[in-house]
Amino acid sequence: MIGDIRALLARHLPDVEVRSVTESGHGLDNEVYEVNEELIVRGSRAADPVATRREVDLLAAVRDLATVAVPEVVFADYEQGVIAYRKLPGEPLNLHPVPDPERLAAPLGRLLSALHGADPGELRELAPLDRYPAPTLLVDAGLDYRDVERHVPYEQRPLVEKFLRGTPPDEPRSMRFCHNDLGAEHLLVEAATSTVTGLIDWTDAAVTDPAHDFALIFRDLGPAVFEQTVAHYDLDFDETDRARVLFYARCALIEDLAYGLSTGPRHYADAALAHLAWTFG
Template sequence: MGNLAQERAARALRRHAPELAGARIRELGRGLDHVVLVAGDLVLRVADRPGVVREARLLEIVAPRVPLPVPRPRFADAAAGVLAYRLLPGRPLLGRAAAPGTAARLGRFLRALHAVDVAAVAGLVPVEDADPGEWLADLDGPPELLRVVHASVPKPSGRRVLAHADLGAEHLLDDGGGVTGVIDWSDAAVTDPALDFARLYRDFGPGFLAEALRVYGGLDDDALPRITFFARCAALEDLAYGQASGRTGYAEAALRSITWLFPR
């Protein structure tokens, strides 16, 4: 998708930001279904074509309601599949320690995000059951860890909130002093709030999770088994992805998380 993504980004720049039409476009990162480029001070996220318009509208709703920065759309070009926003400071926390106070800040962030009226985002994000049993499909990993996951499937929750739903370290920007942005909202959904704590638990450990939950408040008493289950599944997914793709940062982070997610 590399060259094609750059061509799509260049077309979008000519239409919406002609002052950057001749700027150098370089790759900043990529995911399973998108490429992130940068030109000047603009991030250009090249992804699913209709999806970028929905994501831009979602960000416009979320931005004024949460206490941490999220991308502020400059434009969304449905024809090219390009979402553009000003470059946020910092770099992803994947493989790095979080600054003191980060757990509390994310607890406040999630409390505000989950309070957004789901009617305000109707049609912009899917409504997902987050049935833990369905997470077992195609899950791969070391057999002894898979046995633990299969033996600890919790009951699904009936609570539904607007969730980021992929709130891992790779989507948290940090400048060394704290979180400077929450990025990649392409998986946002109206779903179980436990999903937004699962990857925080996976990436930063039990103490971090406890502090985020303390500040957040209000989760049901049986949320912790769901958080743990989703975190274990996410760790195995990242382990498999990192090993298959050669992106060792994901595999290394997943292996670290196994020490607290699957205690002997």
């Protein structure tokens, strides 16, 4: 794909001298490259011109909502499913842990207040409605667990298996605009100062249960940071919301463990195992 990126840059940014192109990550849907250590170029594995155009429009709308830096599109090639933006400051939190994660809570609370407080009706054309039901998530988690059970420490398996035998939570009272994939890999930070510097990868943004955003904070940063984030959240949040957060966090951890042990980078599995105790405890 590097050759394709050079051709794209020659077409869309003819005045830019391409000195280096390096792969900086990949997922189920996308490949990401860094150009000249200053430009991020993300290409879809299956180009969808309509989806790419919608994401470009969504990023423009999100820049007016978010309280942290988000990608500003430099160019997009809709037919090839490619979006390019200036590299944001900071490093991914999952690869660069901060010494004081509780300092992340206040900016995360303000960010979620801004996103979830937006009028979801105004964003429905850009962010689809996501009503994936909790019972189906629980079934999916059970199937994933069958594939990874042998990798889970023996003494921790009862915690996971008790959860999988449980009852899914009630459906949410309302649906809100969410990032919908707020894992540590998408949070950019300045590690030395424990500062949030940006939020990337908005491809899964949707109008959905706001507990999904909190769930990945719980999974990746732990219950203390989660509770402090809620303390800085301006919208209603009660015990039924907490129940859904915990449910989604557990499903997401099992999913990441399965992904990291199959087709994904191993660090997803390592993080899932490291966070299993606080997520299922």
